[in-house]
Amino acid sequence: MNWDWTVIWENIPKLMDGALLTLELVFFSGLIGVLLAVPLGLLRVSDNIWVRAFPYAYIFFFRGTPLLIQIFLVYYGASQFEWVKESSLWPILREPYWCAVITFGLHTAAYIAELLRGAIQSIPRGEIEAAKALGMSYPKMLQRITLPRAFGIMMPSYGNEVILMLKGSALASTITLLDLTGMARTIIARTYTPLEIFLAAGVMYLMISALIIFIFRLLERYFNRHQHWPNEKPKGLDSQLLSKD
Amino acid sequence: MDLQGFGHLLISGAWVTLQLALCSLAVGLIFGLLGASAKVSSSRILRAIGNGYTLFVRGMPELLLVLTIFFGASAVLMGIASQFGYDEYIELSPFVAGVTALSIAFGAYATEVFRSALQEIPKGQKEAAVALGMTQFQTFKRVTLPQVWRIALPGLGNLFLVLLKDTALVSVIGLNELMRQAAVAVGYTKEPFTFYLAAACVYLLLTSISMAGLYYLERFANRGYQGARS
Numbered sequence: 001m002n003w004d005w006t007v008i009w010e011n012i013p014k015l016m017d018g019a020l021l022t023l024e025l026v027f028f029s030g031l032i033g034v035l036l037a038v039p040l041g042l043l044r045v046s047d048n049i050w051v052r053a054f055p056y057a058y059i060f061f062f063r064g065t066p067l068l069i070q071i072f073l074v075y076y077g078a079s080q081f082e083w084v085k086e087s088s089l090w091p092i093l094r095e096p097y098w099c100a101v102i103t104f105g106l107h108t109a110a111y112i113a114e115l116l117r118g119a120i121q122s123i124p125r126g127e128i129e130a131a132k133a134l135g136m137s138y139p140k141m142l143q144r145i146t147l148p149r150a151f152g153i154m155m156p157s158y159g160n161e162v163i164l165m166l167k168g169s170a171l172a173s174t175i176t177l178l179d180l181t182g183m184a185r186t187i188i189a190r191t192y193t194p195l196e197i198f199l200a201a202g203v204m205y206l207m208i209s210a211l212i213i214f215i216f217r218l219l220e221r222y223f224n225r226h227q228h229w230p231n232e233k234p235k236g237l238d239s240q241l242l243s244k245d
Numbered sequence: 246m247d248l249q250g251f252g253h254l255l256i257s258g259a260w261v262t263l264q265l266a267l268c269s270l271a272v273g274l275i276f277g278l279l280g281a282s283a284k285v286s287s288s289r290i291l292r293a294i295g296n297g298y299t300l301f302v303r304g305m306p307e308l309l310l311v312l313t314i315f316f317g318a319s320a321v322l323m324g325i326a327s328q329f330g331y332d333e334y335i336e337l338s339p340f341v342a343g344v345t346a347l348s349i350a351f352g353a354y355a356t357e358v359f360r361s362a363l364q365e366i367p368k369g370q371k372e373a374a375v376a377l378g379m380t381q382f383q384t385f386k387r388v389t390l391p392q393v394w395r396i397a398l399p400g401l402g403n404l405f406l407v408l409l410k411d412t413a414l415v416s417v418i419g420l421n422e423l424m425r426q427a428a429v430a431v432g433y434t435k436e437p438f439t440f441y442l443a444a445a446c447v448y449l450l451l452t453s454i455s456m457a458g459l460y461y462l463e464r465f466a467n468r469g470y471q472g473a474r475s
Contacts, residue, residue, distance in 0.1 A: 064452040065445040066413035068424060073445065076431065077438035163304075170306035174417060181309050194316035198309060206304040 007193045008200045015197075018183030019204050025100055025169045025179060030162060032105025033112050038147070040109060041116030055113060062110030067168050070107055075099040075175045100172040108165050115161065119154035120146060152223035159216030163209050170205075180204060246443060251430040255440075258426030259447050265340065265412045265422060269347035270405060276352025281359035295356065302353035307411050310350055315342040315418040343415035351408050358400035362393045395466040402459035406452055413448075423447055 044055040062070065078084050078093045092098045127149065131141045151158075173182030184201040188194050221228070248255070283295035302310070315337060322335045337345075366389060374384040416424035427444035431437045 061445075061449065064410075064449045066410040066424070066448060068413040068416070069427075069441055069445045069448065072428075073438065073441045077441055080436055080438040167306040170308040171414075173308070181306060181312075184309070185312070188316065194313065195320055198313040198317060202301065202305040202309055202313070205306060205309070206301065209304040 004193055004196055007191055008196050011187050011191075011197065012200070014183055014187060015180060015201060015204060018178055018180040018201075019208065021177065022166070022169050022172075022179040022181075023208065025104060025172055025177075026162065026166050028101045029104030029108055029165060029169075032101065033108035033165075036105065036109035037112035037116055040113035041120065041150075042142070044113055044117045045120050059110045059114055062107050063114070067103070067107055068171055068174065071100065071103045071171055071175060074103045096172070096175045096177050099175060100169075100177055104165060104169060104172075107168070108161065111161050111164075112158065115154045115157050116150055119150035122153055123149045148223065152220075155216065155220040155223050159213060159220070162212050162216070166205065166208060166212065246439060248430075248439070248443060249434055249436075251434070251440070254426045254430055255423060255443060255447060258421060258423035258444075259451070261340075261420065261422040262409075262412050262424075263451070265343055265347070265415060265420070266405075266409050268344045269351055269408055269412075272344060272348035273351030273355055273408070274401075276348055277355025277359050280352055280356030281363055284356060284360050285363055299353045299356050302350055307346070307350050308414050308417065311343065311346040311414050311418060314346040314349075315339065318342065318345070339415060339418045339420035342418060343412070343420055347408060347411055347415070350411065351404060354404050354407075355397075355401060358397045358404065359393060362396040362400075363389065365396050366392050398459075398463050398466050402455075402463070405459070406455060409451055409455060410448065 040055045040058060043051050044059070046052050074093070075096060078099075084090060084093065093102075123146065127145055128141070131145045136144065169179060170181040172179045173185060176182070178186065180201050184197045188197050191197070280295050280298055283291040284299075286292060286295075319334075319336050322337075326332075326335060370388055370392075371384060374388045379387065412422060413424040416422055416428065419425070421429075423444050427440045430440045434440065
């Protein structure tokens, strides 16, 4: 067996293109995931069992089945129904790119909703009571207290979830997308150097994970900035508050 | 749901999935224990190997790992074999490649679970074992392992559920497990939604059974601690 460095150098630009698509998939699915997860998570913590039932079933399905099946259900499964083919959604559901983004978004939403539930339930009770005592309405309380606090609490585990999603995005290669894994597979089909190219792709995944971990360090610091007070003073604060010490 | 006589195919696939998951669990637990022992050892080289293993495997997609092992391992094996004068073509079966890849991935996460569990065991117990004249292996078998098992169980349970779902990836390299059998049925009937949904339901059933099993295992492992808390 001989190790071939040149084949790695030659194909780095192609792998970079693949990595860009991977990043795109992770970013858009993460966006959809968070937008869906907020209502799901809020419904999940409801006291009413009938309100809780839907998010519970949703989370159970998406966490209990493999991502590969979910992506096939959307990409291949949707074409089984004539009414889907005739609907205006078909131009979107026909594209592997949008199928991947939709599936990953739905998938990660289930995991984020579960994280959000844990985070909301671990907000100190007194903070919610204080908000109520101040006469905040429910939307106001969500906006000012519940969600910012919950995001701060769940940020470290959300970072892990994004990394899991990064790894899951490799499945986009099974529906003909040329993401980092898909690109590596096409290069190997031509050059037949599986070890070199797959390991190069592996290292690139590792670097993207490192980047994500770094970004989430910053985000965590932002959402939990009250913990760093008074070493770092928040910007735009009332000057009377600052002059106290 | 009309399966048009393909039900037995899904059942045989589910059986292969189960075998794959259990084999990978057994091998992966060994990898995890080895990795954790390497990470807490006093040798700097072993620690570096353990850290490199978890860093690299946990940062790499499982699909990529499965593909690397399936397509790459035969090149490595042939390279090693040719050193001993064996020049025939060697190919890994999808099942062996799948078990290898999934157990390496499981082992990397299990390493972290075992490591944190090892650190939870009070040092005095180990010292007591040494004072009683136990060898290192006896200490591990009699004192450390039974307790690590109890502490690590919830973490390992989650990892097993992840592993069970990751078995679907092995369908990509052509093992006839649940996912691939569903794809075969789709090829005949042209009803992708029906069969992938049926397969998804089988996976849900498997996860539910595992979750129930894990609940009882955890209760069994914690039987010595239940009375004291209530």
